[in-house]
Amino acid sequence: MVIAVDDNTALRQRAWDAAASVVDPEIPVLSIADLGVLRDVVLDGDRVEVAITPTYSGCPAMNMIALEIEIALERAGFRQPKVRTVLSPAWTTEWMSEEGRQKLRAYGIAPPQASHSRRALFGEQAVACPQCGSDKTELLSEFGSTSCKALWRCKSCSEPFDYFKCH
Amino acid sequence: MATANIEVSETPLVLYALRRADDALILGHRLSEWCGHAPMLEEDMALSNIALDLIGQARELYTYAAKTEGKDNDEDKLAYLRDVRQYRNLLLVEQPNGDFAQTLVRQFFYSAFADLYWRAMMTSRDATLAAIAAKSEKESAYHLRHASEWIIRLGDGTDESHRRAQAAIDHLWAFTGEMFAVDDGERGLIHAGIAVDPGTLRGRWLTTLSGVIGEATLTLPQTDWMQQGGRSGRHSEHLGHLLSELQSMQRTFPGQTW
Numbered sequence: 001m002v003i004a005v006d007d008n009t010a011l012r013q014r015a016w017d018a019a020a021s022v023v024d025p026e027i028p029v030l031s032i033a034d035l036g037v038l039r040d041v042v043l044d045g046d047r048v049e050v051a052i053t054p055t056y057s058g059c060p061a062m063n064m065i066a067l068e069i070e071i072a073l074e075r076a077g078f079r080q081p082k083v084r085t086v087l088s089p090a091w092t093t094e095w096m097s098e099e100g101r102q103k104l105r106a107y108g109i110a111p112p113q114a115s116h117s118r119r120a121l122f123g124e125q126a127v128a129c130p131q132c133g134s135d136k137t138e139l140l141s142e143f144g145s146t147s148c149k150a151l152w153r154c155k156s157c158s159e160p161f162d163y164f165k166c167h
Numbered sequence: 168m169a170t171a172n173i174e175v176s177e178t179p180l181v182l183y184a185l186r187r188a189d190d191a192l193i194l195g196h197r198l199s200e201w202c203g204h205a206p207m208l209e210e211d212m213a214l215s216n217i218a219l220d221l222i223g224q225a226r227e228l229y230t231y232a233a234k235t236e237g238k239d240n241d242e243d244k245l246a247y248l249r250d251v252r253q254y255r256n257l258l259l260v261e262q263p264n265g266d267f268a269q270t271l272v273r274q275f276f277y278s279a280f281a282d283l284y285w286r287a288m289m290t291s292r293d294a295t296l297a298a299i300a301a302k303s304e305k306e307s308a309y310h311l312r313h314a315s316e317w318i319i320r321l322g323d324g325t326d327e328s329h330r331r332a333q334a335a336i337d338h339l340w341a342f343t344g345e346m347f348a349v350d351d352g353e354r355g356l357i358h359a360g361i362a363v364d365p366g367t368l369r370g371r372w373l374t375t376l377s378g379v380i381g382e383a384t385l386t387l388p389q390t391d392w393m394q395q396g397g398r399s400g401r402h403s404e405h406l407g408h409l410l411s412e413l414q415s416m417q418r419t420f421p422g423q424t425w
Contacts, residue, residue, distance in 0.1 A: 027226065057302050058195075058223025087227065088298035090305065142313050143213035147220065167305050 008043060015048045016041045018076035022068040025061050029107040032065055036095025039086055043049040048073055053091045055167070056147040093167045105130045106150045110152065110163040127163050129154035168420045173240055173248045179352030181236045182255065183362060184296070185245065186398055188228030189256035192246055193406070194277060195221030196413050197264055206267055213313055217274070220306040227299045247417035251400070251407045258397040259342035261406040265335065268321050268328065272335035275314035279375045280346050282307040283368045292360040315379045322383025333385050344393025346372075 019041060020033035032038045032052065037070035040051040050069050054062050066083040073081035093138045101111035126135045134156035144151040149162040175181065192408035198218035205211035229242035260279060264270045285307050321332040347365045349357065356362035380387055396402065416423060 054302070055225070056220055056223065057227060057306060058219035058221070060219065087302060088294070090298070090301035092305075141209035141213060142309060142316075143209070143216040145212070147216050151212075166307070 007024075011046075012043050014076055014131055015043065015050070015078060015081075018072045018078070019050045019054075019069050022065060022072055025064045025068075027104070027107070027109065029103045030100050032069075034097050034100030034103065036091060036097075037065065043059060046079065048078045049084055051084050051086050053086050053089075055091050057158060059147050061146075091167070093164065096164075108161060109149070110161060112164045112166045114131055127152055129157060129158045129159065132157040170248060170418050172250045172253065173244050173247070175240065175249065175253065176236055176238060178235070179356055180361070181232050182352060183356055184228050184232035188225045188232060188245070188254040189254050190260050190277075191221040192229065192413075193205060193226035193254070193256045193273075193409065194260035196409060197260065197262075198270070198274075200264055201270065202392070210267075211412060214270075217310050217313065220310070222400070224299065224303050224306070227302075229300070230351060231295050243417070247414045251402055251410060253323050253400060254397075254402065254406060254410070256397050256406075257342070257345050258394050258403055259339065259345065261397070261403060261409060262339060262342060265338075266331055268331040269335040269338070271317040271321065272332065272339055274310065275318050275379070276339060276343050276376075277309055277346075278311040278314050279379075280343075280365075280368065280372050282311045283371055283375075284363065284365065287363040287368065292372055294391055296361065311375075318385070319383045322380070322385040329384065330384065336380070337388055340388045340390065341392060341394045345395045345397055346415060348395060348398065350398070369406075 016038075019038055020031055022032050022038075024030045024032065024035060024037075035055070037052050037055065038050070039053050042051070050073070052065065052069070054061070062085070066085075069083050070081050096112065098127045104111045108130050110127050113125075113127065125139070127137050127139075128135050129137050129152075132154060134154055136155040137152050138155060139150060140153050140160065141151040144162050148164055148167065150165050151160065152163045153160045171393055176187070177185070195218045198214045198221070201214045202211060202218070205214055210212065225246070226242050229245045233240045233242060233245060257277075259273060262269075262273055282304065285300045285304035289304060291297040291300065321328040323329070347369050349365065353362055357364045376387060
């Protein structure tokens with residue numbers, strides 16, 4: 001029995017690792033594990049079901065992510081893998097790993113700031129430039145290239161950059 | 168050949184989910200009409216992003232309505248195979264985009280309500296509606312901030328932008344009363360703790376409006392007379408035109424997928 005449990009744990013870990021290898025198609029430096037989108041992996045015999053949670057309700061990357069998970073699991077030897085979407089608890093940028101935040105910064109995207117309130121109308125907010133580190137930056141648009149990002153500009157190095165919004 | 172309309176068994180809970188789904192889909196579609204036409208690239212992206220959020224919310228609500236109904240319907244059938252009289256959205260959200268001011272005033276009136284509404288719905292006894300609310304409230308906070316900033320910029324901008332923003336407020340005001348109305352079916356859901364009474368949100372909604380509109384040097388109309396009908400399927404002439412575009416592919420090529 002002990003061996004069976006160990007086998008099962010190892011098998012689940014293999015399934016988790018396969019699912020966790022999938023990256024966000026719009027931010028390819030982040031895995032879905034870094035993002036906190038990957039919620040659970042459940043084994044039933046040799047069948048596997050993966051639970052993911054959407055970042056934003058209408059995020060078009062979710063369909064692609066689900067498909068990529070199925071492909072990754074099939075490649076890892078799992079037959080007919082299933083992907084389930086869970087809404088609760090609602091995804092938050094607080095789930096993003098520290099490693100994920102560092103990867104974002106290195107990629108040129110300012111990571112979400114925990115102190116920032118989305119309800120503060122015209123709230124003072126300082127987002128450091130991911131290129132030069134300056135905090136002399138300004139918001140250009142609350143909505144950027146994807147649902148999860150806002151568009152900012154650095155007044156020191158003049159580079160525009162994406163800010164991953166707090167959610 | 169056109170595809171027949173589906174029938175929906177509108178129990179109070181199915182109808183409740185449908186009404187909110189229709190609000191989100193129709194407003195999302197209206198905003199998507201700006202894609203490629205907005206006055207600047209940043210706004211093109213902003214309005215399209217907000218449209219995406221709303222259409223995502225609509226999908227969750229339609230899926231839940233179909234599951235609750237327990238028949239053969241699904242999110243696509245509910246969106247594409249109901250006719251005007253079967254749609255239950257607020258008259259406000261189907262009003263045409265007009266100029267940029269009219270789009271943003273419509274968005275502001277709705278977002279100021281949706282933000283309060285979804286936050287209140289997070290404590291619904293219905294687990295699915297509470298989960299949808301927890302996602303939607305985060306999105307609506309950004310929608311409200313975006314619209315509020317524009318109302319101030321337009322109202323306290325040039326004479327022309329002020330005039331247009333005020334005209335949009337005067338025009339759309341009569342469509343806001345419907346947000347706070349409930350019928351017997353909804354009253355039952357409110358008593359059961361599944362729905363929130365929108366009437367209890369009106370005071371805070373007015374406070375949000377007054378703050379932003381005051382800062383924008385604009386004024387709220389003093390009239391109390393309100394349009395109604397959308398919740399029971401009596402719509403303005405604009406919805407039929409919108410649906411003919413939204414549904415044309417599925418009506419022409421039934422079951423078509425990308």
